[in-house]
Amino acid sequence: MNDAQPHAATSTAQLLFACRDVAIDFAGPQGVKTVLEGVSFEAGRGEFISIVGASGTGKTTLLRILAGLSSPRPGSIVEYRGAPVQDPPDGVVFVFQDYRGSLLPWRTVQRNVTLGLERSRLDRRERERKAMDALGLVGLADRAKDHPWRLSGGMQQRVQIARALVMQPQALLMDEPFGALDAMTKASLQDEVLRLHEVTHTTVLFVTHDIEEAVYLSDRVIVLSESPARITADIRIDLPRPREQVATRESPEYLALRHRVYSAMGKA
Amino acid sequence: MTTARIAGPPVLSRTRRRRLWLNWRGASLIVALALLVELLVQTRVVDFQYVPAPSAVIGAGWRLLASGRLLSDTGHTLSAALLGWAIGSAAGIVLGIWLGLSRWARRFGLTSVEVLRAIPGIAFVPVVILIFGFTITMEVVTILFVCVWPVLVNAVAGAQAVTAVHDDVARTLQLSRLQRVFAITLPTAVPYIATGMKLGLSTSLALAVVAEMVGNPAGLGYSIVYFQGALQPASMFAVIVWIGLLGLALNLLYELLTGRLSTVRTGLAEAR
Numbered sequence: 001m002n003d004a005q006p007h008a009a010t011s012t013a014q015l016l017f018a019c020r021d022v023a024i025d026f027a028g029p030q031g032v033k034t035v036l037e038g039v040s041f042e043a044g045r046g047e048f049i050s051i052v053g054a055s056g057t058g059k060t061t062l063l064r065i066l067a068g069l070s071s072p073r074p075g076s077i078v079e080y081r082g083a084p085v086q087d088p089p090d091g092v093v094f095v096f097q098d099y100r101g102s103l104l105p106w107r108t109v110q111r112n113v114t115l116g117l118e119r120s121r122l123d124r125r126e127r128e129r130k131a132m133d134a135l136g137l138v139g140l141a142d143r144a145k146d147h148p149w150r151l152s153g154g155m156q157q158r159v160q161i162a163r164a165l166v167m168q169p170q171a172l173l174m175d176e177p178f179g180a181l182d183a184m185t186k187a188s189l190q191d192e193v194l195r196l197h198e199v200t201h202t203t204v205l206f207v208t209h210d211i212e213e214a215v216y217l218s219d220r221v222i223v224l225s226e227s228p229a230r231i232t233a234d235i236r237i238d239l240p241r242p243r244e245q246v247a248t249r250e251s252p253e254y255l256a257l258r259h260r261v262y263s264a265m266g267k268a
Numbered sequence: 269m270t271t272a273r274i275a276g277p278p279v280l281s282r283t284r285r286r287r288l289w290l291n292w293r294g295a296s297l298i299v300a301l302a303l304l305v306e307l308l309v310q311t312r313v314v315d316f317q318y319v320p321a322p323s324a325v326i327g328a329g330w331r332l333l334a335s336g337r338l339l340s341d342t343g344h345t346l347s348a349a350l351l352g353w354a355i356g357s358a359a360g361i362v363l364g365i366w367l368g369l370s371r372w373a374r375r376f377g378l379t380s381v382e383v384l385r386a387i388p389g390i391a392f393v394p395v396v397i398l399i400f401g402f403t404i405t406m407e408v409v410t411i412l413f414v415c416v417w418p419v420l421v422n423a424v425a426g427a428q429a430v431t432a433v434h435d436d437v438a439r440t441l442q443l444s445r446l447q448r449v450f451a452i453t454l455p456t457a458v459p460y461i462a463t464g465m466k467l468g469l470s471t472s473l474a475l476a477v478v479a480e481m482v483g484n485p486a487g488l489g490y491s492i493v494y495f496q497g498a499l500q501p502a503s504m505f506a507v508i509v510w511i512g513l514l515g516l517a518l519n520l521l522y523e524l525l526t527g528r529l530s531t532v533r534t535g536l537a538e539a540r
Contacts, residue, residue, distance in 0.1 A: 104451070106455045
């Protein structure tokens with residue numbers, strides 16, 4: 001399949017992430033299990049890339065390796081802006097699937113958002129102003145003084161996104177961020193993320209098991225096979241932007257791309 | 269002395285709030301029992317020389333209160349108990365968080381903690397008397413040595429209760445070690461520490477009384493011994509009942525103060 005050819009980023013100067021032969025093993029009750037094997041791809045600055053695959057294939061693990069939260073098998077090459085990733089690199093922020101568990105319940109929404117700014121030299125007023133700006137971007141400025149548990153699931157995930165945005169990241173690594181949300185909330189958050197991507201030009205790596213979501217959002221969709229996970233397809237999604245929930249999803253190009261991703265996953 | 273319990277998951281139920289209200293049925297049983305004892309003593313069915321009738325105890329208590337002696341003794345005992353409790357809790361929090369965070373500290377320190385806290389606090393009273401004499405310092409030291417353990421053990425558990433996701437959040441936001449402690453570890457440990465401090469609070473009053481009975485001749489504990497020696501059982505019982513009421517009041521006060529703190533968590537539990 002030609003789809004397996006990785007797309008080279010336009011030029012090395014614009015390269016943000018580079019992975020070569022990334023592998024990882026987990027020790028389990030049935031001995032060592034290889035979760036990822038020979039995963040290679042590059043992500044350019046400003047790209048929106050989705051990583052899809054059946055559940056349990058290692059999509060999250062791959063994202064955690066890029067974020068410096070998990071260590072791959074020695075010999076794997078993972079680089080962010082040309083430097084090997086060991087600890088979480090500057091400018092890379094992870095957005096967790098478990099939004100409720102990732103917020104600090106004892107802090108207000110605003111103080112959750114300032115959390116990442118507290119080691120900077122900004123004074124309190126400046127931090128709070130930035131937090132309000134970020135909350136404004138996700139439409140939650142009026143809930144700044146509430147505690148997270150007063151908010152709906154979709155709003156809590158927005159808070160987590162604001163907490164990431166306030167760091168002005170080069171790359172957002174989002175791990176099934178909308179997996180636990182209802183269809184309506186999911187659609188509105190998808191559009192919100194697209195809008196934020198357009199405004200901030202942040203690179204987004206987006207893990208999901210929802211193929212429609214991946215095609216709708218992305219510039220590229222990377223398909224992982226099942227265990228051990230390898231990249232079986234890297235499909236460019238050249239749908240025009242801005243995208244629109246109804247029009248885009250009804251266009252023949254969208255349907256054709258959706259078909260290709262489904263085939264790559266062996267589901268069509 | 270007290271077995272230091274480890275706090276359960278930090279979820280407070282509604283019954284906790286309800287417990288602050290007076291339970292009338294429970295109170296009526298106490299009154300009924302007191303009346304029964306009164307009856308038995310007055311009719312001489314029970315006839316010990318030194319078992320006074322409840323009415324005599326109330327009378328003696330009233331006289332002690334009116335003379336001001338009960339209040340000044342209470343002041344002494346409470347200051348010793350609260351001071352020992354505060355210092356012991358502070359030490360327990362600092363040491364407990366440190367042990368909870370550092371595997372190295374746990375490897376070296378936990379054995380000592382287990383051995384030391386297994387020794388009943390009262391066993392140290394003679395030693396403390398030798399070192400500090402018959403002073404309030406002796407009381408405070410005895411109390412703090414007992415109060416430190418439940419707080420310490422719970423703080424260790426609390427520091428280790430930080431979730432994996434919160435750990436990852438701290439890493440991806442690149443918080444410094446100190447920031448993690450103050451922004452994540454301590455707030456996570458608060459409900460555990462509060463449980464430990466509550467256990468310590470009731471122990472502190474008990475140890476203050478013991479320290480005054482065998483050590484420093486002052487306060488409520490000494491009053492019990494004094495009235496025993498003076499063959500005034502009614503006054504003796506009055507002091508004992510008073511100490512019980514004091515303990516009750518302390519617990520109630522603590523619940524009221526920490527109840528405010530825990531509203532966030534109650535809300536969290538309800539949201540789940």
